[in-house]
Amino acid sequence: MTWLLALVVLAVISWLAFPHVAKVLIRARLKGYWRDANTVDPSAPERLSSPRTVAVVGAGLAGLTAAVTLARKGFTVTVIESNTYLGGKLGSWPVELAPGRTVWASHGFHAFFPNYVNLNRFLDSxxxxxxxxxxxEYVIVGEHDEVRFDDLDNTPALNLLSLAKAGVFPLSDAFKAPGRDLYGLFLEYRHDQTVADFDHVSFAQFDALARTPPKLKLAFNTFARAFFADEDKLSMGELLKSFHFYYLGQDGGLVYDYPTQDYESAFLAPIRAELARHGATIRLSTRVQSLSKTSDGFVLDGERFDQVVMAADVVGARAILGQAQGLPAELTRRFDRLRPGQRYAVLRLWCDKDVRADIPPFVITDRIDVLDAVTAFHRYEVETRADLANHPGFVLELHCYAVPEKLNEREVRDALVAELQVLFPETKGLTISHEVFQLKRDFTAFHVGMYAERPTVETGVPGLVCAGDWVKLPFPAMLMECAAASGLWAANALCREVGVREEPVRSVTLEGALVGTPTPPGRAKLLAMLGKPT
Ligand SMILES: Cc1cc2nc3c(=O)[nH]c(=O)nc-3n(C[C@H](O)[C@H](O)[C@H](O)COP(=O)(O)OP(=O)(O)OC[C@H]3O[C@@H](n4cnc5c(N)ncnc54)[C@H](O)[C@@H]3O)c2cc1C
Structure with missing residues (x-):
């Protein structure tokens, strides 16, 4: 009997016989799941005593978290945003569908997971x-099949067993090669060593080696696509980090929350009011073009600031810092190598057919070519429901998180509508009265080989920090939580420079439940097949 078999048998028995004890032991093993990522000095002053000007470039979640945190501490904050609206990918803007009929559009439905501790704390403030x-419930809809992740145990490791119980994979696979030798890696996450070790491997390469059972593969594929990359581009290191962060490092579970209001009412108006209350200036429709370092601060397009938070997306950050004057050459080179990932598409339809009623308002779909998710806005969003009271119909939003390069704009749009009708036959023959279509390439690439080069919050240049979902943090966090946590981390770094008290930052535990256990004998041979970076 191998060590893995012994562990699994022990876990199953203890889970079945003494579920509470198993949970307590796992929680203890994972050090209570959460940790303080920084140390706050309670004797440091809460507010700045002498004026300090800070430019926050980019008003996405990262920039807004940094801006609000710094403005509350007395910094003189100027938020500079190229869009006509706040929020970046969480932004929201008015669209006139017909004279006298204006609705709010956005970049699409967002899931707020319980493990987004820093984001949740910011929103709660x-x-x-x-x-x-x-x-x-978390549902994946396929053409012939559907997977529902309800009644899962949320405790790490036990949640894997409950996936087996739900029929997502046969438990016997845990005892057979190659799964036996490879899947333990998910529970052996070690920040940031694991990401570095597996950054040269794509998820597709790993998956081919592990011969993942079909339903588990479906779950993995859709999870992977949530990071806006196809399987052959997505870094296995980033995916292992994501699994640790979302599923195997804490007990929040897969069921998430979402706002029932449009983003303008749900977040942006209150954040704008908070910034105004603390004297911050917001400049919209202003694209920052240049940054130079001077002896005592920074000049952005001719205007001087003491400190800068670079919270633009990868495209913007590259354009500004890749060409910046007066910064170390290695730093500008690193920014110049930043790249966005594949294109993504969001298509909002006002139409005369609905998807079936037995699914939640947002479902992930097992794409045929393009359709990755469907949202039924008319089921929950206050503003949409008010509009539809006067204009009966339905509002569906279709997402594609990694658009195939071969498709042009029209083909992407048409493929989304066609796939909707295949995956949800009840929408066949739908009539579309209005639509808002976006096809963009400004998302962070979590692609093979990019991790080592990813910039960190601290640039090594006093006064210049970065924030965004593309920034490498000293703990695991992804997407909106990475944006918010890096915004806080950036604000803290600037506070530290002037002796102002930091805000607490929390992070999930840095190591998985099986770190330190013996390596299965077959693993080294299998991993050798994946090669090493040159
Ligand atoms: C369709 C879709 C669905 C998503 N779903 C989820 C989800 O369910 N859960 C989740 O956690 N995450 C989700 N995300 C990801 C999430 O939206 C992002 O991770 C997060 O919002 C990124 O915030 P940010 O502040 O880092 O970047 P951004 O929101 O991109 O903000 C950067 C800002 O910088 C501005 N900018 C760029 N260049 C300049 C310049 N030169 N001068 C001034 N301003 C500039 C941009 O206009 C933008 O407003 C989704 C994203 C999309 C697109």
């Missing part, structure tokens, strides 16, 4: 999660 509701 503004009372913004009161209008959130729970999705209820």
């Amino acid at each position: 503004l009372g913004l999660r009161r209008s959130f509701t729970s999705i209820g």
Whole structure:
């Protein structure tokens, strides 16, 4: 009997016989799941005593978290944003569908997971999660099949066993090569060593080696696509980090919350008011073009600031810092190598057919070519429901998180509508009265080989820090939580420079439940097949 078999048998028995004891032991093994990522000095002053000007470039979640945190501490904050609206990928803007009929459009539905501890704390500080509701269950809809992740145990490791119990994979696979030798890696996450070790491997390469059972593969594929990359591009290191962060490092579970209001009402208006209350200036429709370092600060397009938070997306950060004057050459080179990932598409339709009623308002789909998720806005969003009261119909939003390069804009749009009708036959022959279509390439690439080069919050240049979902943090966090946590981390770094008290930052435990256990004998041979970076 191998050590793995012994562990699994022990876990199954203890889970079945003494579930509470198993949970307590796992929680203890993972050090209570959460840790303080920084040390706050309670004797440091809460507010700045002498004026300090800070430019926050980019008003996405990262920039807004940094801006609000710094403005509350007395910094003189100027937020500079190229869009006509705040929020970046969480932004929201008015669209006139017909004379006298204006609705709010956005980049699409967002899931707020319980493990987004820093983001949740930020939103709670503004009372913004009161209008959130729970999705209820996590569902993946395929052409012939559907997977529902309800009644899963949330405890790490036990949640894997409950996936087996739900029929997502046969438990016997845990005892057979190659799964036996490879899947333990998911529970052996070690920040950031694991990401570095597996950054040269794509998820597709790993998956081919592990011969993942079909339903588990479906779950992995859709999870992987949530990082806006196809399987052959997505770094296995980033995926292992994501699994640790979302599933195997804490017990929040897969069921998430979402706002029942449009993003403008749900977040952006209250954040704008908070910034105004603390004297911050917001400049919209202003694209920062240049940055130079001077002896005592920075000049952005001719205007001087003491400190800068670079919270633009990868495209913007590269354009500004890749060409910046007066910074170390290695730093500008690193920014110049930043790249966005594949294109993504969001298509919002006002139409005369609905998807079936037995699914939650947001479902992930097992794409045929393009369709990765469907949202039924008319089921929950207050503003959409008010509009539809006067204009009967339905509002569906279709997402593609990694658009195939071969498709042009029209083909992507048409493929989304066609796939909707295949995966949800009840929408066949739908009539579309209005639509808003976005096809963009400004998302962070979590592609093979990019991790080592990813910039960190601290640039090594006093006064210049970075924030965004593309920034490498000293703990695991992804997407919106990475944006918010890096915004806080950036604000803290600037506070430290002037002796102002930091805000607490929390992070999931840095190591998985099986770190330190013996390596299965077959693993080294299998991993050798994946090669090493040159
Ligand atoms: C369709 C879709 C669905 C998503 N779903 C989820 C989800 O369910 N859960 C989740 O956690 N995450 C999700 N995400 C990801 C999430 O939206 C992002 O991770 C997060 O919002 C990124 O925030 P950010 O501040 O890092 O970047 P951004 O939101 O991109 O903000 C950067 C800002 O910088 C501005 N900018 C760029 N260049 C300049 C310049 N030169 N001058 C001034 N301003 C500039 C941009 O206009 C933008 O406003 C989703 C994203 C999309 C697109």
